[in-house]
Amino acid sequence: MARSVSGKVMPPHLRPAIPDEVAEIVGYLQEVLRYCAPDRAGHGWARMCMYRASDAMDAVGHLAGLIAAQLERVGEDRAVIQHMLRADQECLRTAVAVPLTGERGTERDLRLMPEWLHLRVQGSVTRVVLRLSVPLRHCRGEPDRKWPVRCLFALSEAMDELGRLIGTIAALHANVMDQEMLGHYQHLFQQRSRTELPGEDDRAQLAGLLGLPYENPSSVWYFSARAKATRPAGSSWSGMPEATVAMALTMLGDAFHGQRWERSDGNPQEYVRTAALACLHGLTAVGRDDEGPPLYWLSEDERRSALAVAAVLAGRTRDDRWR
Numbered sequence: 001m002a003r004s005v006s007g008k009v010m011p012p013h014l015r016p017a018i019p020d021e022v023a024e025i026v027g028y029l030q031e032v033l034r035y036c037a038p039d040r041a042g043h044g045w046a047r048m049c050m051y052r053a054s055d056a057m058d059a060v061g062h063l064a065g066l067i068a069a070q071l072e073r074v075g076e077d078r079a080v081i082q083h084m085l086r087a088d089q090e091c092l093r094t095a096v097a098v099p100l101t102g103e104r105g106t107e108r109d110l111r112l113m114p115e116w117l118h119l120r121v122q123g124s125v126t127r128v129v130l131r132l133s134v135p136l137r138h139c140r141g142e143p144d145r146k147w148p149v150r151c152l153f154a155l156s157e158a159m160d161e162l163g164r165l166i167g168t169i170a171a172l173h174a175n176v177m178d179q180e181m182l183g184h185y186q187h188l189f190q191q192r193s194r195t196e197l198p199g200e201d202d203r204a205q206l207a208g209l210l211g212l213p214y215e216n217p218s219s220v221w222y223f224s225a226r227a228k229a230t231r232p233a234g235s236s237w238s239g240m241p242e243a244t245v246a247m248a249l250t251m252l253g254d255a256f257h258g259q260r261w262e263r264s265d266g267n268p269q270e271y272v273r274t275a276a277l278a279c280l281h282g283l284t285a286v287g288r289d290d291e292g293p294p295l296y297w298l299s300e301d302e303r304r305s306a307l308a309v310a311a312v313l314a315g316r317t318r319d320d321r322w323r
Contacts (some may be wrong), residue, residue, distance in 0.1 A: 007074075008145045010138045013209045014070060016228040018139040021063040022132050022249065023242035028056035029125050030284050033277070036118050037297035045113050046173055049121065050166055050185040054093060056128070057162035061192055063135065064155040065202035071148055072198055073206060084152035087194040091163035095183030097170040107176045117172065124165040126268045126276040130261070131158040133253020136246055156194065244286055244313050252279045274305065282309025 010018075031052040035045045064085060071081050082088070113121075134154035138147040170182050177185075192199065198206075201221045207214040208225025216222065252275060261272040268276070281295055285306055295303045 008143045008147075009141050010135075010147050010151075011070065012141075013229065014066065015139045015141070016231060017066060017205065017209060017225065018063070018135050019242040019246040020228060021059060021066075022136060023245040025056050025059045025063075025132060026129070026245050026249070026280065026283065028052045028059065029128060030280055032056070032121060033125060033280060034284075034297070036113055036121050046110065046169055047185050049113075050169055050182075051187065053162050053166050053169075054185075054187040054191070057093070057159050057166070058187070058190055058192070060128075060132075060155050060158050060162070061194070061197070062201070062205075064152055064159070064194070065192075065197045065199060066205050067135075067148060067151055067155075069198035069202040069206040072203075076148075081152075081197075082195065084149045084156075085194040085197060086153065086156040086160075087197075089160075090156070090194050091160040091167070092193060093163055093166050093170075093186040093188060093191055095170075095179040095186065095188060097167070097174040097179075097182055099174040100168070100171045110173065110176065114172075117168070120168065121165065122273055122277060123267050124161050125280070126273045127161050127262075128158045129249060129276045129280065130253060130256065130268075130272075131155065131161075133249045133257075136250045137253055137257070139246075140250075159194070241287060245283060248279050248283055248309070248313055252276060277302065278305035278309050281306030282313060285310035286313050 029052075032049050035048040035052070068081050068085060071084075072078070131154040135151045138144065138151055144150070166186055170177075170186065173182065201219075204214055204216065204219040204221040205225045208219075208222040209229045211226070211229060214222045255275065256272060261269050263269055267273075281298060281302065282305075285295055295306050298306065
């Protein structure tokens, strides 16, 4: 950025919204992983994976839109904002799915998720989770004049990763689902292009965080942002669900920050994928409210790793250093 109009740290008024948004996205990603489990065979894994991956993609877009609205407010040039959003190379969801070469399956064949796609889902979720750690890192107020570009690049990459994953699932089902059904499962009605950011919802959310008057005070985005902004100091990071999510992803991101965690083929290193999945499954174990065996759909090794993460998170949330 030529003029550095955004300041050297993320503004304090943005910080209450970041953990909330990330926690929502993580919830969708956990559902995507859950619908990959073998026991979901015959229960619409493709439909639910597309539903929840689309919800995650759109939620990431709202987080990117909020940061874009902040840049717009302080006078950043629109062309610069669009460049940070990588708007010229976005991967949008589409109902026009081209069948995958050599992967023509029938509805019966696709009752179970193919193993190669299962690995692809895990790799995509890993990449998205590590990208989400970037805005959380800057949410801590660490000085970095490039915080806007780092956050928006990471969020844009996360959106495109999800867009490609959804496109792959749709293409695999191009022979067994019509375009109307594929479009419905991808929630195309709620999709926003990054070329449209920031939008009115983003400006409403920013106004709510700042406590500024807004032309439509009944806006859901304005109302929810006011609630976040008026929450007691520090409460969003202690004693609430998003606190644990933010803590887990921050620790995960810090562990691999500055490392080349992708292989030459673009897939995450195995140890990185294992750590990211253990993080998400561990959060599932911490947040569960049922009496059944935790994470019963995982392998023994996966469950052991997830429960180890859950134990660490449970201990950290009781530690005053994280309050």
